[in-house]
Amino acid sequence: MEFLAYFIKSNYAILYKSVEILAALTGIFLLRKYKQDLAAKLFIFFLIYVNLIETIGSYPRLIKKNEDLFWIKDLLNNTVFYNNFWWYSLTWTIGSSLFYSIYFSKVLKSKRLKLIVKRVTSVLILIQIVLYIFKFNTFMSDSITEINLIQLTLIMFVTSVYFIELINSDAITTFYRSLSFYIATAAFVFIIIQTPLDFYQNYYNSKDDNFVILNRIVRLFSIMFMYLMYTIGLIVSKPEIEK
Structure with a gap:
């Protein structure tokens, strides 16, 4: 366990960056x-x-x-750009929420489910924006747990809608050849694992070595x-051409 930790x-950083690059x-x-x-092309561009x-x-x-870049460090010190919370909040938290919603809106066959996804997405994204406005200072200096949880909720919702439609369609017999199935499964499992970690982020204690190790491993x-x-x-998937 000590060796693994x-x-x-x-x-x-090398391990998670490697799989990100591999997928892209x-x-x-x-x-x-x-x-x-x-x-599928939209998904590749997202990667x-x-x-x-x-x-x-x-x-x-x-x-x-990097010592050669210390002048930039000194320049950014005591500014909101010294850390990157704001960057990931804008590009990842909102960006990934929008992507998964748009992607599954495209692959869903039911017009009713498409409409539901679009409406739920609009409401949750609006709530995220409102939270950003009311918690602007926190947004610029730290991650906002409520916004992260909304992102996770939205992704879990759209993937669940996809699974419901898949189970009730003939496509279930060839699910293993559908890229959407792999995307939905991967995102859903990721969210199931990440949600508890984000929920307890406020109780994160960097001095608790066991918690730090467990957090990193998970x-x-x-x-x-x-x-x-x-x-x-x-x-392994086959392209799905819109008719």
Whole structure:
């Protein structure tokens, strides 16, 4: 256990970044395969987008560890840009919420379910924006638990709607060839694991080594599971051409 904890602590960023890059590169390599599948292409562009926001969002770590960039660190010190909470709140929390909602709106067959997803998404995104306004100072300096939970709720909702439609359709017989199934499964499992961690984030104690280790292990394996599932899905699935 001690070796595993040390290994994950030493290689955490490399491990999760590797699976993110793997999924994006797989998508780029298979882009021609999905050239007539609009939803799949949207997903591949989302994977590229995730890598971009992760790369840009790593700037605090770079300027704090690289002596040649200490002048930037001093310049940003005591400003909202010294940390990257605001960046991930805008690009990931809202960005991923919008993506999954748009994606599943495209792959759902039922017009009624499409409408429900669009309305629920509009309400929850609006609540997120209102929370950002009323908690602006927190938004610029820290993550906001309520907003993260809304994001998780929205993603869980749209994936659940997809599963309900899948179970009640003939497509259930060939689910293993559908990219949407792999995306929904990966996102749903990720959310189920991440929600308790985000809920208890306010009680996070960096001095409790056991909690820190457990938190890192759970987060890492949930991230790796999600992106590896995305990668497998891109490889084995058949393009779905809209009629």
